[in-house]
């Protein structure tokens with residue numbers, strides 16, 4: 749167990765974010781979990797002896813207000829929160845425009861706004877920013893994939909900005925990860941679930957803990973020479989046939 753660090757995990761009340769929060773707590777870190785619904789984040793904070801902060805990360809005013817409630821010193825920031833929006837069911841360009849705007853709001857803004865808020869408090873040197881991308885941002889998947897690709901490229905600029913201060917910024921890119929609210933519909937569809945396992949090289953679906961292990965490594969003090977990079981956690985799905 750290393751030095752106790754202060755970690756902020758967005759979307760820490762469920763799925764991948766909850767596994768990330770647990771993994772940092774297991775190594776002795778203090779973790780603040782963020783999300784919109786108070787109940788899931790309160791439950792995780794109680795379980796891991798951390799703190800919970802309820803807010804909508806798409807709202808710049810809410811993030812501005814929350815600045816005072818974030819830890820005074822932040823060692824690790826994990827931008828995990830994101831929500832996939834259903835494809836438009838209404839015909840017409842207005843519905844398409846609305847869908848694309850909402851997807852950018854719910855995938856890109858939570859990471860961008862939350863990073864700007866505590867940035868001055870990030871450890872210099874030694875701070876770590878890890879954002880969760882998606883293989884959809886590499887292989888394409890409608891507006892969701894485009895929004896995740898925006899996270900991937902935004903990280904280049906971020907890494908260029910913070911790197912000289914000894915802070916690293918990286919993207920961990922999951923493939924299909926079951927046991928999350930995000931993947932609930934796909935898990936219910938047994939054929940789709942099996943198809944997704946088959947597209948990986950390791951012939952299984954991913955677990956939140958698979959992603960958490962990569963995040964903890966990229967955020968570790970030992971990973972200080974990894975900056976502006978991508979770490980795929982997809983069981984080889986990107987190469988899968």
Ligand code: NDP
Nearest residue numbers: 759762763764783784785805829830882924925928929930
């Ligand atoms: P979940 O839906 O279980 O987790 C998403 C979490 O983010 C929820 O706890 C949600 O809580 C929170 N959240 C969403 N929007 C906001 C917001 N505007 N403000 C604050 N909190 C928010 O799914 P996953 O664990 O799968 O998703 C985590 C990340 O992983 C997402 O970025 C997703 O795009 C990405 N991902 C997931 C994959 C998968 O197959 N599961 C594959 C690739 C990437 P609440 O609703 O209470 O706000």
